[in-house]
Amino acid sequence: MGVYLGSNAVDMQGGFVTGGASGASLQSKTVSPSESAQTVKADNGYDGLSQVTVNAVSKTYVGSGVTKKSAATYTPGTSDQSIASGQYLNGTQTIKGDSNLTAANIKSGVKIFNVTGSYTGSSSGGNTPNLQTKTVTPSESTQTVSPDSGYDGLSKVTVNAISSTYIGSDVTKKSAATYIPKTTDQSIASGQYLSGTQTIKGDANLVAGNIKSGVSVFGVTGTYTGGGSSGGSGNNNVEAYAVTSTSPSVSFKTASGTIKIWGYGTITSQGGWGGQTTSLIAFAGDKYYKGAIYGSPSSTSLSLSISGGKLTGLPSGLSAISAIVTRGI
Incomplete structure (x- = not known):
């Protein structure tokens, strides 16, 4: 085994020798x-x-x-x-x-x-x-x-190994984006890392009843044949329900078209000294007329809709009704 003086190797007589660890x-x-x-x-x-x-x-x-x-x-x-x-x-x-x-x-x-x-x-x-x-x-x-x-x-x-989730600093990174479908394709280019969610928008109106009959839009084939507006080319058909309840249940097949009502009813209101007054009303599409003792009957606009299968928007205080409710299809 070698003998060292500092970093230098020496022989048994104390002389330095060449080589050693540094060689x-x-x-x-x-x-x-x-x-x-x-x-x-x-x-x-x-x-x-x-x-x-x-x-x-x-x-x-x-x-x-x-x-x-x-x-x-x-x-x-x-x-x-x-x-x-x-x-x-x-x-x-x-x-x-x-x-x-x-x-x-x-x-x-x-x-x-x-x-x-x-x-x-x-x-x-x-x-x-x-x-x-x-x-x-x-x-x-x-x-x-x-x-x-x-x-x-x-x-x-x-x-050490490179992390298998490593993304280089020069790799293109795409932040969050939203895409609204249109008539031409949209693309998200390859060769980039998605650092944010890419959202393709949906639309609750993408249903058959809102698409022209026979036309397929994003895989949904339309059933709508036109309807009801003046000057249009539709067939002017309507769907109708007879109602005799002041809180009627109505289930139209289509979610589009204006809801109208035709017929008669009565409204009961509180009168003086604790009494009640009952008035006859006539429904005429998007309004109703209330009888008057003097002058012409007054009209009140209606805004009818369907909520939870029930017809809403009828006059307050309605105590009886016999009418037809319609919606264009």
């Missing part, structure tokens, strides 16, 4: 990052590594598991590695083992992954270079890994 045969290497960890070691014939250059990750790189994570292997290093939440594992995630993780291969008194080392050094003669182990995480800039001061070189460099 180690070291190799320079370049490695490109990938989604699997790599261990870079010197080739046969070298004592170790002088430096390792880790090429830059492409700025347009998109990991294979942005939405689904395929199988991956993790080689333990000096820092924690994690499998991010918010993704579906469609492949086995393997944390590597190593048959060399034994006490005889670890420096005496040092614990690595709960294995306490017992190795105290080689008993063979010669000068052993002082080599360092390092770990590097890929980035979008090229990194050169060199040994720290006090080391002759690198025994190995562990290059």
